[in-house]
Amino acid sequence: MSENQHSEGEMSGAASGTDVYEDKFVPYINKWGRRTNLLAVLLSLGPAVALLTVFDILPPSQAIVGAFVSVALTFGWAWFIEPLSYYPVLGIPGTYMAFMSGNISNLRLPCAAAAQEASDVETGTPQASIISTVAIAASIFVNTLVLGFGAVALVSAFQALPELWRNALESYLVPAVFGAIFAQFGRDYPKVAGIGFAIALVMTLLLELGYLAFLPSYPLYAVIVVSVFGTTLIARWMWQHGMISPPDEENE
Amino acid sequence: MIGYELVPLPAYLDIANSRWLWLSTLPVVLAVLLQATLFLRRAWNDGKEMGLSEQKLKTGFKTGVISAIGPSIAVLAGMLALIATVGGPVAWMRLTVIGSVAFELPAAELGVSQFGYSLGDEGITETAYATAVWAMTLGGTGWLLVSAFGTRHMETVRTKISNGNEKLLPIVSAAAMLGAFAYFLTGEATAGTPETGSIAVGGLTMLGLLHLADSRDIQWLKEWALGTAMLVGLVAGVAIQVTVGSWW
Numbered sequence: 041m042s043e044n045q046h047s048e049g050e051m052s053g054a055a056s057g058t059d060v061y062e063d064k065f066v067p068y069i070n071k072w073g074r075r076t077n078l079l080a081v082l083l084s085l086g087p088a089v090a091l092l093t094v095f096d097i098l099p100p101s102q103a104i105v106g107a108f109v110s111v112a113l114t115f116g117w118a119w120f121i122e123p124l125s126y127y128p129v130l131g132i133p134g135t136y137m138a139f140m141s142g143n144i145s146n147l148r149l150p151c152a153a154a155a156q157e158a159s160d161v162e163t164g165t166p167q168a169s170i171i172s173t174v175a176i177a178a179s180i181f182v183n184t185l186v187l188g189f190g191a192v193a194l195v196s197a198f199q200a201l202p203e204l205w206r207n208a209l210e211s212y213l214v215p216a217v218f219g220a221i222f223a224q225f226g227r228d229y230p231k232v233a234g235i236g237f238a239i240a241l242v243m244t245l246l247l248e249l250g251y252l253a254f255l256p257s258y259p260l261y262a263v264i265v266v267s268v269f270g271t272t273l274i275a276r277w278m279w280q281h282g283m284i285s286p287p288d289e290e291n292e
Numbered sequence: 293m294i295g296y297e298l299v300p301l302p303a304y305l306d307i308a309n310s311r312w313l314w315l316s317t318l319p320v321v322l323a324v325l326l327q328a329t330l331f332l333r334r335a336w337n338d339g340k341e342m343g344l345s346e347q348k349l350k351t352g353f354k355t356g357v358i359s360a361i362g363p364s365i366a367v368l369a370g371m372l373a374l375i376a377t378v379g380g381p382v383a384w385m386r387l388t389v390i391g392s393v394a395f396e397l398p399a400a401e402l403g404v405s406q407f408g409y410s411l412g413d414e415g416i417t418e419t420a421y422a423t424a425v426w427a428m429t430l431g432g433t434g435w436l437l438v439s440a441f442g443t444r445h446m447e448t449v450r451t452k453i454s455n456g457n458e459k460l461l462p463i464v465s466a467a468a469m470l471g472a473f474a475y476f477l478t479g480e481a482t483a484g485t486p487e488t489g490s491i492a493v494g495g496l497t498m499l500g501l502l503h504l505a506d507s508r509d510i511q512w513l514k515e516w517a518l519g520t521a522m523l524v525g526l527v528a529g530v531a532i533q534v535t536v537g538s539w540w
Contacts, residue, residue: 058342065338069331070444076327077440081433083320084389087382088429090316091422095307099423103406104430107423110402111431115395119434120442125472127446128465133331135446139439141324142391142432145476147363150518153469155355157502158514159348164465170339171352177332178356180324184388186364188321191375191384208530213366215480215487216494216525220518222473223495225466227502232467233474240474241481248482264475271471272464279463286462 061166066132069173073136080140118264125268129153130176131169137176143183146214150221151179157224162286229275231284236271243267304421308379317385324389355514362519367393374400378424390432403427484538486529494525 091097122144123135129149130138138148155175161167226233243263246252255262278284307313339349367387374383374393378400386396403424409416481488498521505513 060338060341064341065334068334072327072330073443074440076323076330077436080320080323080327080389081436081440083323084385084429084432084436086316086319087313087385088422088425090312091307091418091425094312095418097307097418097422099406099419099426103419103423104426106406107399107403107427108430110405111399111427112434115399115431116434118395119438122435123438123442124446124449125468127443128468132443132447133335135439135443137327137331139435140327140389142389142395142435143363143367143387144392145472146392147360147367149469150363151356151359154359154514154518155352158355159344159352161344161348162462164462166342167339167344170335170342170344171348173331173335174339174349174352175356175359177328177335178353179360180328182357182360183364183367184321184325186361187368187371187384187387190365190368190371191380204530204534208526208533211483212486212490212526212529212533213362213522215477215483215490216522216529217363217366217518218473218476218480219491219494219525220498220521222470222477222491223498223521224502224517225469225473226495227499229463229466229470232463233470236467236470236474237477240471240478244475244478244482264472267475268468268471271474272467275463275467275470276460279460284463 058166061169065166065170069133069136073133077136077140121264121268125264128164129172131172133169133173134176137173137180141176141180141183146217147179147183148176150217151175153221153224228286229284231278232271232275235274236267239270239274240267304416304418305379307418308382308421313379313381317381321385321388358516359518362522366522378421378428382425382428386428386432390435391428395431396428399428399431400424482540484540485536486532486538489532490525490529493528494521497521497524 123139126138126144126149127135129152130144134148134152138144141148152172152175155171156163156168159171161171222233222237240263243252243266247263252262275284336349340346371383371387371393374386374396377397378386383396387393391399401424403426404416404420406423407417407420409420477491481491498517501513501517501520504510505517
């Protein structure tokens with residue numbers, strides 16, 4: 041604990057940005073990230089415990105096990121693939137925060153990406169990681185407030201909206217966000233964007249047409265694994281052969 | 293796509309919306325806010341020491357706030373489905389901590405299905421509801437445990453992928469993002485023509501706004517680009533839905 045705390049003054053002059061990041065910031069984040077995330081595991085049992093203690097409701101254990109196994113079969117792949125896939129953009133602090141606070145693809149990633157763009161830092165650098173941390177923290181405050189307010193008060197107002205707009209908000213905001221973020225990253229690497237889209241489209245069509253049925257459980261994981269790692273490996277190959285270069289002037 | 297009907301409220305929802313359940317969700321939400329506060333303070337101080345200007349940090353914070361408003365409202369729309377099925381407190385907690393509508397709704401469904409119910413059915417018992425809560429809770433811990441124990445090792449995996457080549461890192465990062473979002477995109481695009489229109493218009497609006505922001509050097513435009521692109525994409529989706537409908 042103490043080795044992180046009394047170093048404030050003594051290294052300020054000499055330390056380069058990367059040293060501060062590696063030697064002070066990252067150890068602190070790893071220590072407190074692990075603690076707070078494990079704390080959340082315990083505290084997330086709150087409603088289940090309240091149902092048990094206050095209302096005396098406890099499902100039979102085979103129902104809990106059955107439900108858990110079903111969830112694990114459907115989403116177990118995502119427990120590992122998602123942190124690994126999003127880590128490059130979220131960084132170390134962002135990974136702790138985003139997987140604790142959820143809504144990653146539609147909220148945390150867009151906020152982190154938009155902040156990196158607005159603050160003009162390069163993705164993958166320590167500076168970008170700091171900006172992501174700040175932006176994701178900001179997004180957590182905002183979304184806790186908005187959702188809390190919404191859950192208590194806005195529900196009735198929203199229900200009064202015409203059916204068309206209620207459906208519209210549910211259906212079309214998310215694809216618009218996905219399109220915008222894809223465009224933002226694709227701007228720097230249009231060729232990689234095209235290849236990634238082609239791979240994902242083929243995989244999604246294979247999935248929907250049932251050609252991936254030979255894989256165990258619902259093979260959505262195959263689509264995301266092939267899309268993410270396929271695009272990454274092809275981009276790497278293209279870079280090695282001088283076909284793409286980091287952000288400069290290469291707009292469509 | 294999440295379709296749901298508003299049906300008369302089943303009896304278990306009295307418990308699900310009770311004061312006790314609201315109270316039981318507070319500790320974990322406070323833990324999330326605590327982590328965000330700790331990390332923010334540390335990032336701000338260390339960021340300055342790393343040579344990031346106060347102005348860049350403020351821009352990052354401001355962009356985070358602005359960019360979160362639109363998606364949070366979008367989450368709110370999806371949250372209604374959860375409110376109608378598992379009650380306000382659990383819906384709020386699950387979407388503030390760990391989850392997304394795309395995980396929580398299927399998890400709740402898998403919970404009540406242990407008793408042969410489907411979400412929205414009349415006569416869902418309190419026990420079936422409790423099973424849904426357990427399914428969401430235990431299912432959500434997977435991400436928490438992997439991030440708690442795995443985050444410090446991910447750099448190793450990432451370095452292996454890029455073979456330690458520094459210049460390659462930004463390309464690998466961007467390619468991984470493009471691959472992930474391409475997968476989200478195609479998932480939405482196969483849902484229908486209006487969704488596809490929202491993607492295309494949202495993307496093109498973003499390209500246009502970022503181009504304008506760069507060529508005219510307008511910083512604030514970048515902060516509002518995502519929110520604007522999202523709203524324009526939403527309107528485009530609605531326009532397609534009411535005019536030509538969906539072709540697939």
